[in-house]
Amino acid sequence: MYNQILELDCPFSFEHLYRHPGPLIPYDRGSTRKQVAIIGGGIAGLVSAYELSQLNHQVTLLEADSRLGGRIKTHYFSDGTYGELGAMRVPASHGCTLHYIDQFKLPKRPFINYNPAAFYYLRGKKTRLDNYQELFSIYNLTPDEKEYPGVIYDQLLSELINTFSEQEKWELFAPTFTSDKVRKYDNLTVTDFFQNHLSPDAFQLLGHATGAIHYEKVSLLNGLIDFFAWHQVEQYQLIGGMETLVKALVQRISGTIQTEAKVTNIVMTDKGVRVGWNKLDKQETAEFDYIICTVPTTALAQINFDPILPNKQQEAINNLGYCSSSKTILHCTARPWEFAENIYGGGSFTDLNIEKCRYPCDNAQLDTNNFSQPHFVAKNKDISYQPSVLTAAYRWEDNSRKFVTLDESNKTDLTLEEISQIHPNIKQYTDDVVHSIWDEDNNPGSGSYAYFAPGDREKYQPFLGQPYPINNPRVFFAGEHLGINHASIQGAIQTALAATIDILENS
Template identity: 30%
Template structure:
């Protein structure tokens, strides 16, 4: 290596940590400035207790699609392979509940009423039964995972666009279940990729999301997703300084000035190279100088979706007695999705129910409530499906996190729904583009937004960019002072 660079990384989320780890592997020197008091950012395992056997819930990332190769590669490198287990998701457990016009029905009995709902909304007849089943299950999944402002458009896209595209295709090989009333959407889109690629940008993103979120090939990290960030942090030699909030950035020709809040005053640090992983939802509130107009525009315009999770620590996993073996129910209302994570650790310490997982404007509704009202609303709505929750002593503790309102995120993740492939790539490239010696990473700079995979992909890309033009300012002659 020609010269050792000194790089200041802002943010100790997975993007910042992966970049720090990789830069050190290449022989460079790093320090990380993290505004909050913890590392991990949107990887956030909340533990109901301080010891290893305490029950926990993932308030941020919780599953890994098996094709997310970068994420799995770090899990492998960090020796966490043996902790990978199957993640059971929405629509995977036939005993889970699904909210329909007829009330709550078990998923295994839901087809008939969902088909009736779908047919009632369709204009005109003339569809084969299997086309109806295809449209029915796509709509049901869309309804369960899409935020409110997209739900109607999804039905329109499916009924007006997709049903036409599947005309003439033999759909019978994809029918599933004893009564052949379920539909294997993953198998279908794998067998007919052109259906996806010939559909509109909005529909394409939607199909991508439903395939990821309801995939049978999702994984989890037993013991908590925070093991990934902790293992990375343990391998980083440079300092990770929590409680160092960056409040301003000035790009100059040969360095970057970083304003850091230290108690009640601001300290300016001159840095040779800076890698900024702060979400743009927060970066646009900072004092930014010397940025190009194009960069400021993308920082301002990138769109974020909210996400809110509410979890109950229950005295026991009562859902198991009800025949539910994991996965998730779709409950609708303000709560949307309810997950049943496996019980890990000491069962006497209780079992966690991820009572509500909402996204987009649904997450803003519930996230905008003060926590005590939010918890009461979720308890009320979920107890209509699970009255066991109202038994005295059943709910021992509750925790929630509204990422749209969270000080260190101000959004759950970047959404590019509604944009076509070219517009998505244009936004990604601009978001990731460096400003002189200020580089950028984070899920918002990737093609896989709102996933750990995207954050990691962007970090690897940024490391390549930073180290591309070596040799540059060697540490020996660089001035570096606070």
């Protein structure tokens, strides 16, 4: 799907870029139904399996973990409350994701990204987001830098995007570059860009207030795509948890689904392709017409291909970077952030190890009496005194890697100590703590999502998803790492649809 982008000669539009192709029947050219193995039970694998099974192809899905969903991971507590340990929101522009949410009639609500009543806790000072001016006394800022950090962030990146032609905007999402300007920005990091435009203290303030400080290894182009695709767009969360999408797909897949089935080898044969996997310490094999491999590159690198993958493809698989991230959720007997501090949805930002926390949106509604800026009030004040889940920490990169090194009790102690800087009485309402560290979860593949370092995009993207073997493709690739807009359900689904269409057109 991304391959045709450079041919587009029209104004840039996410609606066009991210739209679902519709029913896949027109692509299904073969008369005989095919045997297809799907490797990986994350969202990409599930969408591929769903679409193929809807067309009556014989699907076998193999997932190494004991659970399905990959990086969509909702934790359900015994009282029915839940928190998201993985993906937590869907932008309104992500047409492929919303296609399935709407098709399966999954209920959703607005995800509140910004709430002025939430807090900054920076350099030991705590203040509401809408009282950001109180931070200026503890940072050495120029007069122009004494502005809301989010506004400066928006202005700098919006001004940069506005220098791109329509063709160059499309090229941000194309597998290869033709523009020297696009290539130039791919060779800088996000932090290079902001440090070149801000004083050291302004960068520290903006970096912690927006998360940009953790993008020191990520190419500016990768960061610009994140901003362009996610920022100032209405977002949703699924009522009942993001895993409701996973469950809806699983229920509708007609075929075989095996969990705890770790694929070890893929061998080309005269008739098709043979797959070997370990299931309960027993080696199993089966032959298929085609394969869609949706696992992250860290897991893909552990599969033996015969004949071996092309050198450039193997190099890309071995060297693609992954961001570290982790979350801690607290099960709370009541919501002191609501009844004591009037925070309904949104997030607080810190320079502590917890980095940022996120508040549940289920009891939030926009105050229709206040139109000057978004202001949220309770839907029902009684709900504030009922159990809920607080995302107490959402750590990236260095903060996440430091957290990994702690033992379980120290992880909990550190999180509670730091979240208490923002909400001093939170401990007395906390009765359960759950940590999720993607670096430690090796079945989806270490790390939380892929990223391109400077220069990686041109070096790796053309080869990562190259069908195998090139002259007679039997294995097609999909997954979050192939979606140029990384860290999104949309990217994973879009690559799954592209791989599925490739099979339909080849069969």
